[in-house]
Amino acid sequence: MTRRTDNLRAKVSRILPFSCVDGPGNRLVVFLQGCNYQCITCHNPHTINHCNHCGDCVGECPAGALKFNENNNVVWLKEECTHCDRCIEICQHHSNPQITDYSVEAMLDLIRKQRFFISGVTVSGGESTLQLPFIIALFKGIKQDPELQHLTCFIDSNGSLSISGWERALSYMDGAMIDLKSWQRETHQWLVGRENHRVLQTIQYLAQANKLYEVRLLHIPGKSDLDIEVEAVGRYLQTLPESVQIRLNAFQHHGVTGEALDWEKCSKIEMERFHAQLSHFVTRPMTMPQVFV
Ligand code: SF4
Ligand code: SF4
Missing domain, CATH: 3.30.70.20 (Alpha-Beta Plaits)
Known part of the structure; x- marks a missing residue:
């Protein structure tokens, strides 16, 4: 394959050789360092900055x-x-x-060693799309390599990438998991430091392109507005193609620092209440958390 990607490198904070919760099947997950959100509830604040x-x-x-x-x-x-x-x-x-600095070739070599045990690769973060040229080159390398082209390529993102960015990645990616952290733009701005109009654009664009695998909602009792706005959220989710999975995540304290440590954790009962509310408007099955701590 071409060597032109050799100068493209990524800052990698972690590699998970196997995961069954980061997209379909058994996946190798690459976590990239750096994020453009400042979530009050961040579970991995050490991944935010370089x-x-x-x-x-x-x-x-x-x-x-x-x-x-x-x-x-x-x-x-x-x-x-x-x-x-x-x-x-x-x-x-x-x-x-x-942090380990990986070239595209080095990452492809690592994936080759795992190729018999995985069904695909997911690039996560931080916010993975901040290193989009690396992701595109990596996915391109996977698709062009006879040993790797059976692997699916997924992006795990906060949805902040512009449509022009998604357009560049679209033909090399098989799917994406996108977070919808709150409904009203003011709540989103408060929780993560940015409005959510890009997230909604991303969800719409990827859904139309048939590349939206999953939308994930983080329920933070009394803080996020997903339950207060449950009808609007539910009706919106219902407009997405039936193939799009909905995953409900429960706010927990693990890894969290600062004021959010004083916030109420989302219990199983609270999550079941939220799920029941949402089910009035969303007819497809929604994935619930397995563990509450
Ligand atoms: S050198 Fe400074 S900024 Fe870098 S990881 Fe250490 S303490 Fe953090
Ligand atoms: S403090 Fe040193 S030994 Fe401990 S995790 Fe950091 S680099 Fe590794």
């Missing part, structure tokens, strides 16, 4: 796995790391140094 190489974490690493290179940038020595996550606790910048 490292600014302040060095605060270097002296705190008990394993000596962090050091400065000749350019005064912080580098992570993966082999030395004990994954204690002390550096994540220390970082005041919503980042972490445990």
Whole structure:
């Protein structure tokens, strides 16, 4: 295959070799570092920003796995790391140094090793589409490789990408999972720091293109407006093609920092109440959370 993608690289915070909740079938999931939302309820705040190489974490690493290179940038020595996550606790910048820089070719090599055990690849985040050129090159590489072209290519996104961005990715992707975090634009702005008009445009565009696999709703009791606006939300979801899955997620405290730690968690009973309300307007089955903590 062409080598022109060799200079395209991505900041990868984690790779999950197998997942059955990030799209259809058994999938390898690549989590990219960086997000353009500032969700109050973020479960992984250390994935929001790219490292600014302040060095605060270097002296705190008990394993000596962090050091400065000749350019005064912080580098992570993966082999030395004990994954204690002390550096994540220390970082005041919503980042972490445990990032691996992958070229498209290196990522394709990794996927080749897993190809007999997976049905596809999902690129997630952070907000994955902030590194769209890498995603397009990766998916293109998968589709052009005889050993990999049986794998489906999915994007997990907050829906903030412009339509022109989705147009560029469309012919290489098989589907997308999109978050709808609230209904009213003011509530969305408050919860994530941005309005939701792009999200609604994304959902509409991908649905029409037959590339919308799943819409996910995060229910935060008393804070999000998805239950207050349940009729509008339900009628909207009902307009989507029958093939689009609806997944209900319950707000929990795991990984959350700041004021949202004082917010009520979504219990099983509360989720069942929300589900019952939504079911008045949505006729397709909706996936419920399996675990409540
Ligand atoms: S997780 Fe961070 S602090 Fe802990 S050993 Fe690895 S690099 Fe060091
Ligand atoms: S990971 Fe955070 S604390 Fe460590 S160098 Fe980067 S910005 Fe500074």
